[in-house]
Amino acid sequence: MESLLAASFSLPAAAFSPPSSLSSTSSSPHALRSAVAGAARAVRCSAAKDSILYALEHDEMFNSAEVIQWESGKSINSIAAAQGIRIRRRCRPRYPSEGSGADKAVPRNMLEQIIWDKEVEVSQRKAKKPLQKVIESSQHAPPARDFVGALTAAYSRNVAPALIAEVKKASPSRGVLREDFNPVEIAQSYEKNGAACLSILTDEKHFQGSFENLETVRNSGVKCPLLCKEFVIDIWQIYYARSKGADAILLIAAVLPDLDIKYMLRICKNLGMTALIEVHDERELDRVLKIDGVQLIGINNRSLETFKVDTSNTKTLLEKRGDLIRDKGILVVGESGLFTPDDVAYVQNAGVSAILVGESLVKQENPGQAIAGLYGKDLLH
Ligand SMILES: O=C(O)c1ccccc1NCC(=O)[C@H](O)[C@H](O)COP(=O)(O)O
Numbered sequence: 487m488e489s490l491l492a493a494s495f496s497l498p499a500a501a502f503s504p505p506s507s508l509s510s511t512s513s514s515p516h517a518l519r520s521a522v523a524g525a526a527r528a529v530r531c532s533a534a535k536d537s538i539l540y541a542l543e544h545d546e547m548f549n550s551a552e553v554i555q556w557e558s559g560k561s562i563n564s565i566a567a568a569q570g571i572r573i574r575r576r577c578r579p580r581y582p583s584e585g586s587g588a589d590k591a592v593p594r595n596m597l598e599q600i601i602w603d604k605e606v607e608v609s610q611r612k613a614k615k616p617l618q619k620v621i622e623s624s625q626h627a628p629p630a631r632d633f634v635g636a637l638t639a640a641y642s643r644n645v646a647p648a649l650i651a652e653v654k655k656a657s658p659s660r661g662v663l664r665e666d667f668n669p670v671e672i673a674q675s676y677e678k679n680g681a682a683c684l685s686i687l688t689d690e691k692h693f694q695g696s697f698e699n700l701e702t703v704r705n706s707g708v709k710c711p712l713l714c715k716e717f718v719i720d721i722w723q724i725y726y727a728r729s730k731g732a733d734a735i736l737l738i739a740a741v742l743p744d745l746d747i748k749y750m751l752r753i754c755k756n757l758g759m760t761a762l763i764e765v766h767d768e769r770e771l772d773r774v775l776k777i778d779g780v781q782l783i784g785i786n787n788r789s790l791e792t793f794k795v796d797t798s799n800t801k802t803l804l805e806k807r808g809d810l811i812r813d814k815g816i817l818v819v820g821e822s823g824l825f826t827p828d829d830v831a832y833v834q835n836a837g838v839s840a841i842l843v844g845e846s847l848v849k850q851e852n853p854g855q856a857i858a859g860l861y862g863k864d865l866l867h
Contacts (some may be wrong), residue, residue: 546611563575570680628797633713647841650841651847653673653695654715670702676854704732718737739773758780785838805836821841827860830862
């Protein structure tokens with residue numbers, strides 16, 4: 487643990503690694519705390535130094551956002567805002583640069599609410615199972631399967647966008663989509679009817695999903711690679727998803743600063759996982775296109791801030807950046823609001839290789855059989 491800790495203070499890219507090892511549940515908290523106190527004294531920015539020393543004194547657990555702040559001497563929200571990210575982190579007022587204004591206490595939209603709830607959830611989960619333990623569990627998981635390979639093969643087989651079919655019980659914009667929700671039955675029915683990959687919602691509070699659903703589907707004999715549909719803010723979640731059998735994970739550009747995306751991509755690669763990096767607008771797309779190693783970009787037609795769905799978003803962004811995306815060999819997934827064969831043809835003509843579909847399938851009595859209705863034909867598998 488000490489070496490990880492040392493790395494987190496010497497290499498900027500590694501700075502997101504496991505400050506959680508400072509949790510009071512760590513095996514030698516005293517030694518770790520001394521090591522961090524030493525490192526803290528060497529940090530140039532006095533606000534950052536104060537934050538670290540404060541956390542040590544108050545026996546608090548660290549998270550990745552805090553480490554970024556220490557390294558750069560800037561607040562996570564100011565780093566993010568400079569990149570056009572409007573979603574703020576729920577900052578504790580101990581950071582002088584954050585202030586403690588009343589507006590900071592209220593999330594500005596649903597995505598921000600989800601992220602603030604996620605910060606609480608992840609810190610509670612980390613307290614129960616520190617990063618080191620999750621890393622160990624991830625090493626015992628069945629090997630990750632080839633998510634991009636499954637999409638490419640399905641596209642060639644069907645000459646139609648490969649389907650990532652979503653196992654989703656509820657959503658903030660639509661409420662409960664399916665009362666009799668059996669994730670394994672839905673997953674098997676999707677696979678039988680030609681889905682290339684599956685997306686499993688794991689957020690409990692807003693989507694009534696769970697990591698247990700992910701694990702149960704993985705252990706049920708379903709062969710399609712699985713995307714963990716989560717709101718990732720911390721590398722802990724990536725290792726946790728892998729430990730539960732995920733083959734791919736969602737990274738949302740509206741939430742994550744560039745350096746987080748880069749570092750998380752590296753972790754995914756080391757774990758053999760695919761990252762689906764989701765964008766909603768041109769600015770986010772341009773940020774992601776500057777990052778090396780991106781294989782899969784999702785263009786979400788739903789604004790996660792307003793819930794407005796507009797399928798022309800996929801077309802507009804691909805008209806602007808399609809050539810560059812093709813030159814880079816990146817596959818594009820059209821996400822959200824797809825209900826009919828015309829919708830599928832529309833995003834296919836815009837240039838997507840795959841689509842991510844939840845509501846229009848999961849709401850039907852037989853979600854798998856609904857796939858033929860969505861495509862206007864049976865899919866080969
Ligand atoms: O769906 C929501 O209400 C939502 C709200 C806030 C953040 C994310 C949200 N959904 C995630 C997704 O984008 C969709 O689950 C996915 O793209 C499938 O969309 P759909 O086919 O429209 O169910």
